[in-house]
Amino acid sequence: MPEICLRWMDNFEVGIDDLDEDHRYMCRQINTICEAIAAGDMEVVPRELSAFVDFAAAHIERETRVLTALDPRRVFAADTAVDRLKPISDLAVRFNRGEQDVAEVPTELVDWFCRQTIDHDAVIRSRFHRRSSTACLR
Numbered sequence: 563m564p565e566i567c568l569r570w571m572d573n574f575e576v577g578i579d580d581l582d583e584d585h586r587y588m589c590r591q592i593n594t595i596c597e598a599i600a601a602g603d604m605e606v607v608p609r610e611l612s613a614f615v616d617f618a619a620a621h622i623e624r625e626t627r628v629l630t631a632l633d634p635r636r637v638f639a640a641d642t643a644v645d646r647l648k649p650i651s652d653l654a655v656r657f658n659r660g661e662q663d664v665a666e667v668p669t670e671l672v673d674w675f676c677r678q679t680i681d682h683d684a685v686i687r688s689r690f691h692r693r694s695s696t697a698c699l700r
Contacts (some may be wrong), residue, residue: 567596567668574679576686578628584621585683588675591617596668607667611654614671619647628686646682649674 570589575582591614598606622643653670656662 566593568592568672568675574683576683578686581621581625581628581683581686584617584624585679588614588618588621592668592671592675595671599664599667604664607664608654608658611657611667615647615651615654618650619643622646625682625686629682632686646678 568589570586574585574589576585591610595607595610595614598604598610626643650671653662653667653674657664657667
C-alpha cells in the first residue's frame, strides 16, 4: 500500500483553477516522495525533492502575480518568495549532503505545504470569492 503523507482536502482550494491544480500536484509530489522513502528508494527521493522545490518556486511566482492582481497597492516582494521557499530548498540541500534525517522529510514537506496553504492562500481565498479560469495569470 502506498504511503500517504498528505491527503487532499477541499479546504486547500483557493478558488482559482490554476493555483488549485498546483496544490493538487504538490500534494501528489509530496506523496510520491513519501512512497519512495517508505520503499527505501533513495535514488528517487533527491530527484523528486528537487522537482518539488522547482515546482513550488514556480507556484509561488504564480501566487505572487495573483496576489498583486488582487491588491495592486500592496507590494509582494521577491525576497518574500525566497523566504517562503527557503525551508524546502534548505531541506533538499541537507538531504543531498546526507545531513537530513530521511524520516523527517515527509513531516517537513507536509508542514511546509500546510503553512503555505494557511498563510498566503488564505489571503487569496479571502479576496477571491468565486471560481475562475485565472485570466489574470496569463
